[in-house]
Amino acid sequence: MHIQIEQDQVIPDALHVIDTQCPFCSVQCKMQVIEKKDITNGRPVYSVVPKPNLASEGRLCIKGMKAYQHVLTGERLLHPMVKRNGQFERISWAEAYELIVNKFGALRQTYGNHTVGLYGGGSLTNESAYVLGKFARVALQTKYIDYNGRFCMSAAASAGVKVFGIDRGLTNPLSDIELADCILLAGTNIAECQPTLMPYFTRAKEKGAVIIAIDPRETGTTRIADIHLRVRPGMDATLANGILKVLLEEGLVDEQFVERRTTGFAELKAHLDELDMGEIAQLTGVSAELIRKAALSYGKANTGMVFTARGVEQQTDGHMAVRNFLNLVLLTGKIGKPGCGYGAVTGQGNGQGGREHGQKADQLPGYRLIENPEDRAYIANVWGIDPSELPGKGVSAYEMMEKVHEQEIRALFVMGSNPLVSNPNANFVEEGLKKLDFLVVADFLISETAQLADLLLPVTAYLENAGTLTNLEGRVLLREQGRPAPGETKHDWQVLCELAEKLGRGQFFSFGDVEAVFNELRLASRGGTADYYGITYDRLRQDEGVYWPCPEVAHPGVKRLFDASFPLPAGKALFTTVENHLPKEQVSAEFPLYLTTGRVLTHYLTGVQTRKSPSLAAREVESFMEIHPKTAKKYCIEDATLVKLTSKRGDIYVRSRFSDAIREDTVFVPMHWGDTQNVNKLTNDALDPTCKMPGFKVCAVGVSPLVTEYA
Template sequence: MSEQMLATFRQRQQTAAEETVYHTQCPFCSMQCKKKVLEEKQGSRLRYRTIGVDNPTTKGRLCVKGKNAYQHAVHPERITSPLIKVDGAFQKADWDEALAVIQENLEKIQDTGGRDAVSLYGGGSLTNEESYLLGKLARVGLGTKYVDYNGRFCMSSAASAGTKTFGVDRGFTNRIDQIPDAKCIILAGTNVAECQPTFVPYLEEARQNGCFLIVIDPRETDTAAMADLHLKVKPGQDKQLARLMERYIVENELHDEAFCRERTNGYEELLQQLEDAELDAGETGLRLEDIEEAAYRFAFAPTGMIMTARGIEQQVDGHDTVRHFLHLLLLTGNIGKYASGYGAITGQANGQGGREHGQKADQLPGYRSIENPEHRRWIADVWGVQESDLPGKGVSAYEMMERMDEGEIQALILIGSNPVISNPNANLVHRAFSSVPFMVAAEMFMTESAAYADVVLPTSSYLEDEGTLTNVEGRVTLREASRELPGQCRHDWQIMMAVAEVMGKADYFAYEKAEDIFNELRLASRGGKADYYGISYERIRRQSGVFWPCPSEYADEVETLFADTFATADGRAQFLTEPTAVEGAKETIDAAYPLYLTTGRTMSHYLTGEQTRRSFRLAAREFESYVEVHPDTAREHGVRSGELVTLASRRGTAVLRCVVSDEVRRDTLFAPMHWGGRQNINRLIDRTLDPACRMPGFKRAAVSLHAAAAGD
């Protein structure tokens, strides 16, 4: 070997020795793409590369967010020590000092205001272990009924609709790899091309196999560009559209009557409703022939799937709307068989698992109900407490903000969420956070919400925090994490344990690692609708993920749910026979507010952008918010592309950059929801909530549009 070759070999050896590999998965959307992050030390500098890792759901694919996610984990703005607010300014502290402040304030508030004066607010990106522990901390550690999480604004319509219709809510009723064999697919209110890009190859394969793709969206998105039929529906008219499709299918005898009579309840009532209903295609903003073609294509196809997301779910009648799309599956018999079924395309990393194990106001682990005495006894026994000591049902996420504003809730522990940006009627949230006497936030960064806190606790990133997450198709995955915690950071589960300890409940929170929490979760979920009992870390590693329900370690995974029976008490699916939504609850346009506003996500950012905006590559792609305006609308309102414009609703205003585009309807504006401050579009959203699931109407608000004033 020559001297030069030997030197090169030694250099490579040295480089390899200084390379650290972190095996993990993306912290963002529900596809939960597996990857490894390579950290290379070159002198005093660290460089990073991200490589996709093969897995059953995403086959090693990554999107631009997943490739750059490491950048927020290593960002210099990370909070790495506890912070205590003194005279309006944060000062660094150690853990003992921070926990002493928390103990003193929580004890004082509960002594004077009762146990329910304290609240907890979680997030859909927490691991299953941390979601579980948040609910336990609320009910055992603090004894409060007030606990909920930001997934209330994400999946609650689909969750409640699936539960009422099928008896259980699991995001997909089929495995994702069945999609390529579906011959007709309806994507209702989902822009997967930007929100879940690694999902798209399944749709592309289906189209290559002859699938007819229908996309329902007020905008001409990249997803709509894939469609054979794009229904550019007026915001908020999705339920009307679904009912028109139902009626066409029934009137033209394209439905599976045998399936409806043998496997559903409420069929006759539905037929009568459709016969009596006054349905006007004009209200949807669509041509009747296009609606009828969609109905015919879906009913005629031998296999069909319907997938919904926030576009139809984030409505004040989101529960009813999703149920009417589920009616299309029941009417045609496209459920419980291969390549036919329902998919709720979850938005957050653990949007599925996060809503199964107890951080919702009305829920206990395993999808048990906090109002069911038998369910309460089971969980009380697992936790080693008296059933009578468990609190009752609280209220939804936004309603907790109202309780703070009214003074009923006097303390908040916030973990994994940024409500100041993500909640509707954001001005009220600002007011509530300004007035609540004591607030704790566990955060990586000083978010808009954390800035209101009295104590900020430094928490771990996805590269450091091991735990399970449940992906879009109901597969429980294990996120390995080996990067050392920076500074004084702790995992969210360790933070919750510390709070429980200072509140005198350490004996109920004795865990050494995340796996210990998961093993307790398994027992707590046993026999519930979301049964994880047969899942273990070892089995997840061996099988690259395990689907629930999994009642025992020997249980086979079910590839298609509801093949023989539904998860309801009598085994039959339920048609919606009595609407839950109040007609006329949706905001309407008028002379003062003549345009509809609908909101959504973009390719480069995630949720309130606190993590993605700290990725220089992602921030460079989209560094400010914007509003899409149709050219005719722009001329009518005197605004031009590139200039700042003011949007106003009955709640507040936002100032955004105008983007003129004919991809949006003339009567509709679109703005993303990832920015705060004057760009916070949720300032404009009404507080009206769906009566069944407490979902706000993010996807339809009446607004005005004009050029921004010089001061704006």
């Protein structure tokens, strides 16, 4: 569902018009929030108008239309709050800062700097993400920092770096989609996750494009597909091997591209020659005939694009699975030219920018590596410190929860995230968080994680803070401040700078405003992979976004990557040999069904924001389990009844929802609810060995009715 507008409208009788952009997904649709006065009672009433923009073309989905509701709710956190005797009490900012300085100081003195960890979020602006990374390494000198984007983009990001030499969501602009003759959508449900992008795909289809969708369920996205490969959960990499084998056998290889612009083809060919299509069909649950049909459609197309998202990436082999789909792109030479390319469909609003400038355990601004001596020296010079003062590499987000459990991390500062609900094996995470000596949460609503905090810091929401965000194309956008900060709220970056001052490191954080932060970020990123140096606030106001890399102010930004070469040795991309293998956790007599997770249209991430929007909450008031009717009958499950789902790690209780559009060996539960409906109480905490992505998308579960009728 979306609404479209062709041009700005004149709003009569408006008290206030806020030009802003949606805080939710990676499209970052532009809009106006309009405040008027209700003539019956004089209270303010709000409406939303989409604004023309290059990404969504003036469309806005239901989440964007209602996003203002969670900002204007009466449940906002407006003052610092400390927990005393199990209850939160209001305190001043001065008291809050003093408490943090004393607690952090005592723990650091006793256990060392690394006893304090920082946990960020992919919805923070680039400026806040940059300051958070700098704060960890300069103000606290701890190696322990990571963020919830680890659960979103790490598999695709690491794969892109290895295969192409660069990680940017889309290698080409969104406008290229309708130039593609074939589009392969692997594990992505754009219709519900990025619905304002769907017209790009429907226009491509109207022009004759063949759309291939890979998903164990039927979704709004698969329903527009010409070919739906209903893969068994966890077997995406093996399915890609099947497609590659057909391409090779049918001679659908761009030999000139392979020879001139890639390495590793001989090894890949030898591997594929040894594979058996019958075995691949059996492992994936997709017939050899259907795999062949998909391969021929993509291979014979003159132009084509491949998209992956969490369905492929949130697996314990997510890194290699994505690399196998990138093999498809390289084998057919469909990259670096109009209508061709690869897209990792970013989830969070700033999932792209959030990982580029220092929130990840192993990265420094500009996508520099913290263990690279040259990168360390450059950033240390920008920050005015000695390289030896920079800590080394920390660990991934879930591994931080393990460090918390082990009490290697004894204090945690969480900013813009809800790790209690977003991490796998959530019962384990909750136990760990309760062990902390001190938990600080900076947010504008009280999440499930915040309820466990010792101290809450109130920060501004999207209508109230300015900063840049980078959308799924790699287009940097400026979001202006639209209304004053309510109550005693402060901006995320402002809190960190003031706290650095209290910690005696204020000389490194003397930013007068958010633009000053961005200007230092520009310098810190200069010459790096994600080079923002040529991007300025003035340009962003004038041009409505600039693509990175953009090395100079006069540079237009690079819209389409890899037209001539790849930033790897000899300018060549890398083929990858990927073995067929089963997921780490298999079904059994006790846990006979596969569980997969995902999103629904009206909610976002852990639901902290959307469940505070009455209009959105009313559309999906509770979680559910999607199950095939034949499977439900086998386990005595009635439609629309409460059921108990169990894995090796815990139990949850949700309502059944019959659907013949899901595989009979699979159930689906969305990820937007906490407490007894938190699906991550069930999910597998096994990690991808390369990128440390947890295996959210496949684990083994049992299901039973919550209430059993007795004769």
